[in-house]
Amino acid sequence: MKRVLPAAAFWLLVWQLAAMAVSNTILLVGPLETAAALLRMAGTAEFWASVAGSMLRIVGGLLAGTAAGILLASVSFASPRAELVLSPFVAVMKAVPVASFVILILIWAGNGMLSFFVTSMVVFPVLYVNTLNGLRSTDKKLLEVARVFRMRPSARVRYLYLPQLVPFLKAGLALAAGMSFKSGVAAEVIGQPLLSIGNGLYRAKIWLETADVFAWTAVVIFISWLIERLILKAVAGGKAQAPGTHAGPDGTHAGPDRSHAGPGGTHAGPDSGKEAP
Amino acid sequence: MILLEQVSKSYGGLKVLSGVSLSAEPGGRVLVTGRSGAGKTTLLRLLLGLEEPDAGTVHPFTAAAVFQEDRLFEEFDAVRNVRACVQETEEHIREALLSLLPEEALSKPVSGLSGGMRRRVSVVRACLAGGELLIMDEPFAGLDAETRENTLAFILARQNGRVLVISAHDTEGLSSFSEYRL
Numbered sequence A: 001m002k003r004v005l006p007a008a009a010f011w012l013l014v015w016q017l018a019a020m021a022v023s024n025t026i027l028l029v030g031p032l033e034t035a036a037a038l039l040r041m042a043g044t045a046e047f048w049a050s051v052a053g054s055m056l057r058i059v060g061g062l063l064a065g066t067a068a069g070i071l072l073a074s075v076s077f078a079s080p081r082a083e084l085v086l087s088p089f090v091a092v093m094k095a096v097p098v099a100s101f102v103i104l105i106l107i108w109a110g111n112g113m114l115s116f117f118v119t120s121m122v123v124f125p126v127l128y129v130n131t132l133n134g135l136r137s138t139d140k141k142l143l144e145v146a147r148v149f150r151m152r153p154s155a156r157v158r159y160l161y162l163p164q165l166v167p168f169l170k171a172g173l174a175l176a177a178g179m180s181f182k183s184g185v186a187a188e189v190i191g192q193p194l195l196s197i198g199n200g201l202y203r204a205k206i207w208l209e210t211a212d213v214f215a216w217t218a219v220v221i222f223i224s225w226l227i228e229r230l231i232l233k234a235v236a237g238g239k240a241q242a243p244g245t246h247a248g249p250d251g252t253h254a255g256p257d258r259s260h261a262g263p264g265g266t267h268a269g270p271d272s273g274k275e276a277p
Numbered sequence B: 001m002i003l004l005e006q007v008s009k010s011y012g013g014l015k016v017l018s019g020v021s022l023s024a025e026p027g028g029r030v031l032v033t034g035r036s037g038a039g040k041t042t043l044l045r046l047l048l049g050l051e052e053p054d055a056g057t058v059h060p061f062t063a064a065a066v067f068q069e070d071r072l073f074e075e076f077d078a079v080r081n082v083r084a085c086v087q088e089t090e091e092h093i094r095e096a097l098l099s100l101l102p103e104e105a106l107s108k109p110v111s112g113l114s115g116g117m118r119r120r121v122s123v124v125r126a127c128l129a130g131g132e133l134l135i136m137d138e139p140f141a142g143l144d145a146e147t148r149e150n151t152l153a154f155i156l157a158r159q160n161g162r163v164l165v166i167s168a169h170d171t172e173g174l175s176s177f178s179e180y181r182l
Helices: A004-022 A031-042 A045-078 A080-095 A098-109 A114-136 A140-148 A153-191 A197-206 A210-236 B040-047 B078-083 B090-098 B115-128 B145-157
Strands: B002-011 B014-023 B029-033 B055-058 B063-066 B133-137 B163-167 B178-181
Touching: A004 A031, A031 A045, A031 A210, A045 A080, A045 A114, A045 A153, A045 A197, A045 A210, A080 A114, A098 A114, A098 A153, A114 A153, A140 A153, A140 B063, A153 A197, A153 A210, A197 A210, B002 B040, B014 B040, B014 B055, B029 B040, B040 B133, B040 B163, B063 B115, B078 B090, B078 B115, B090 B115, B115 B133, B115 B145, B145 B163
Parallel strands: B029 B163, B029 B178, B063 B133, B133 B163
Antiparallel strands: B002 B014, B002 B055
């Protein structure tokens, strides 16, 4: 944290100087104007209701997509036939643009739970692929141990699969947490549900309140960071390290630092399966 | 008990075992010896049902094993490692481990233990597990003479009527075993 603060201060200074150079609050506002807008907005009940509403829907979608991804990946791992059936569905979920999801859900279900459904659809394939890769990376030598010692299914899960899976889940969740807020808020901007961050952003754009746009964006970044931290702590007590990650079909990377995060199929973790002698 | 009958096994055209037969009385002790690459590990893996023979019959028996590598659950301590594979109380497991390991070795993840300590954890795991066969691939690898002696005594004391099959380069102290040379 101590090392990050000077870098953050440097970029805030660059931002402020750029705003001063542009000198047009419609085109670009600086961090001071953004902070002022945030303070003004935070004094209204509407702001907090919007933040709470968006958070509930997006985090709900994140959890639902995560649960579905882990569950169906486990089914695919256990049954090659199930994987064969699911693979076209997962491929489609990875490839469909967020905008198409938004429009389809608006047609099917209206805008009330729009960000919930969009988020879960965006998160699902990430967790599906990462969970499946994690399960497949289970050490084959330890699988032989489980077979010889006739280990109980619960012991196999605890001692074999979970330790292998946790780093992959962490990598997937780190990516999914960021993607969920990006896609969820984008959906809200299009769908305009009342009392939502997306609605606030849209209204700020209509009134050319650029400071409000920056303030809402800062709120999304903060919530996304907070949720990511909370989820990763919940997964493994913040101990296990996410493994190195590989590029997905669309060239995106699911890594612990999310430096190359993007929508689409992602593959996390090295293949640690080892050959039996 | 007939364990193997006229078993052959090749890897990529290289014949490792040819017409191997092996039998033992319940509670019997077999020492498998041979030069490196003679097929000792392959023979033990066949006994464990982890390899299919190209020819011959492997009779299926339940087993516990010390593998060529330790094959421990790295993030867990010694007690958890044994408990994962054994239907015994934690107290009993701890007691067995303490007869081969110092107390401080029991409370940390096995990834932090020395090679010799890890080997002994794997020996305890196999000895406390059930099954009709007790298969051990080089169980004394990395152990000094005194520790080897204690470990062998531990194994023999906990054989419990099972057929014990050990592969070893060093045959010292194993005169009570019937030798099968590959």
